[in-house]
Every structure is written in structure tokens, then in C-alpha cells.
Amino acid sequence: MSKRKIDSFENRFIVGDCEEILKDLPSKSIDLVFTSPPYANQRNYGTEESSISPDDYIKWFAPKARQIKRVLKDNGSFVLNISDKIVDGFQHLYVFELVVFLCKKIGFHLVRDYIWYNPATPPNVFSRGGYGRTKKSHEYCFWFSKTNEWTFNLDPIRKPYSKDMQKYLMGKGKGDRSQNTRPSTHNFNCEKVWTDNGGSDPGTVIELGNTSSNDIFFKLCKEKGITHPARFPEKLAEFFILSGTKEGDIVLDPFSGSGTTAVSAARNGRRWIGIDLNPDYCELATARMEIELGGEKEND
Numbered sequence: 001m002s003k004r005k006i007d008s009f010e011n012r013f014i015v016g017d018c019e020e021i022l023k024d025l026p027s028k029s030i031d032l033v034f035t036s037p038p039y040a041n042q043r044n045y046g047t048e049e050s051s052i053s054p055d056d057y058i059k060w061f062a063p064k065a066r067q068i069k070r071v072l073k074d075n076g077s078f079v080l081n082i083s084d085k086i087v088d089g090f091q092h093l094y095v096f097e098l099v100v101f102l103c104k105k106i107g108f109h110l111v112r113d114y115i116w117y118n119p120a121t122p123p124n125v126f127s128r129g130g131y132g133r134t135k136k137s138h139e140y141c142f143w144f145s146k147t148n149e150w151t152f153n154l155d156p157i158r159k160p161y162s163k164d165m166q167k168y169l170m171g172k173g174k175g176d177r178s179q180n181t182r183p184s185t186h187n188f189n190c191e192k193v194w195t196d197n198g199g200s201d202p203g204t205v206i207e208l209g210n211t212s213s214n215d216i217f218f219k220l221c222k223e224k225g226i227t228h229p230a231r232f233p234e235k236l237a238e239f240f241i242l243s244g245t246k247e248g249d250i251v252l253d254p255f256s257g258s259g260t261t262a263v264s265a266a267r268n269g270r271r272w273i274g275i276d277l278n279p280d281y282c283e284l285a286t287a288r289m290e291i292e293l294g295g296e297k298e299n300d
Helices: 018-022 054-071 094-106 163-169 216-224 234-244 260-267 279-293
Strands: 012-015 030-035 072-082 109-117 138-145 205-207 250-253 271-276
Touching (some): 012 279, 018 054, 030 054, 030 234, 054 072, 054 094, 072 094, 072 234, 094 138, 138 234, 216 279, 234 260, 250 260, 260 271, 271 279
Parallel strands (some): 030 072, 109 205
Antiparallel strands (some): 072 138
């Protein structure tokens, strides 16, 4: 049976089970999948499927992962934002087991593991010190490729140079490599004039406070009496959209929730597709898109 053309899915929020909807998308049609699926057995996203036991997580996610890999272009990427859970007093291994499964069984390649550090993580039960660990203030973002080639753009995500680096760019550093060795064994030559690339490599730790409580989506939730338990900041999606795609590419979020991935994609000149099982979320995301970007989007 022939698939529908990709343009019939573009720039819209679609209500339904992503596993089934993905089957209608043509193969090799998506440039980037960026998504944050329901975490194991933690929050209620308004559907029966949203609370999955850690022990059952891989079985639940596997058929979705196969469809994600099929719809990705050969140079496409899949970025998974996920966090783990304490079970019976210890950190469950389902996140790491899932990463191994995606590579060993589904056929993805792990390009890089990123940490999203939220410095605004509030105190919680672990902060009291009685549970033998600190609070969890980070989540994971695993970047997978479909093949041995993938789109990557460093320039849009570069960070401003530090004051020390600015000195090196002007050739005002002091000493050669032997005089500039760090305890980590890293060393560098300060005597040369370093090339100005417009900013530094941001590394693998993305520091973003998730503190927005008065934005458009939050106001829409209050107006309509609908709650959404967890959202990632738009800048997190933007980091991977800018580095993993180019203008005009298609970004898919199969668990689109509040529509953050779609909003970031549209704001940066990308086409987008959002899928969510909860019709209330698709309604809210559509309204958010119309307000923030003036688009007239429809949800199926």
C-alpha cells in the first residue's frame, strides 16, 4: 500500500498513536526526529499509554523506534530526551538498556550523549539527605544517526568566547604547550594567534533553566483547565534543530505534547510534524503556534 505524500503531514499537529501514524509516513522523508516520550512510570500525560513500567519500557518503545528509523532520511538524526527513575532504592537501568537496544537491535548509531543540566531544579525529597543521594538535576539527550553520515552544523550553536580565549585570538597568550599543561593533560600553545570561528564549541553539557511559568502555553493551560506535567525549554529543541538540520528540512516530534519542538522548528525556518495521543495537547499546541508565530495550523 502506498504511503501518503509527506506534504500532507507537514506543519500540523496530528492526534493519534505515533506508532500507527508513523506507518503512513513515507520512508526516508524526515530530516530530524527530536522527541521526549513519556518517562517510565512517572507522570500522567492524560492517556493510558503515558505510564509505562521501567521493566516494560523497551518493549513499549521498540516498534516506535523501528518506524522512526524507517522514516528518517539516510543522513537524518534521532535525538531522544529522556530521564531515569529510582526503583526499589536504586537508579533503574532502563535508559541505558534502551540506548544499547536502539544501537544493537534497531541499528542506530550513537553519535553523542548530551546532558541537559537544569540549574533551577528545585529541592526535593533527595535534597534532605536521607535517601543516600543528591537530587537529579540533569536529563539525557542521546543523538543517534541512521547511517554513517548525518547533518551537523557547529556554527549556529557556538558559545561566546571566554575572556581568556579572546586574549588568545589576539595573540596575547603566554607560553608554548610545555608551559600550558592542565591537570587533565590537555595542553595548548598560547603563543600563536588562534583562529576566530565566531564562538567556541559548546561541548556536551547544555545548561538551561526550565523556569518559564508565565509563557503562552502555560496561560492557555490555565484558560482551558488542562494541565501538562512536564515541558522542556524551547532552547533545548533549538540546540538540536539548528545543529542537526538546515532551513527547509522537516523536523518530527512523535510525542509532541505542548508543541515546543514544532514551535522551535517553525521559528527557525524548518517544516515540522507533531503527533500526540492526547487531543487536548494537540489543541493547545495548535493555539500556541497560532499565537506565537501567526500560523493557521490545523490538528487532524
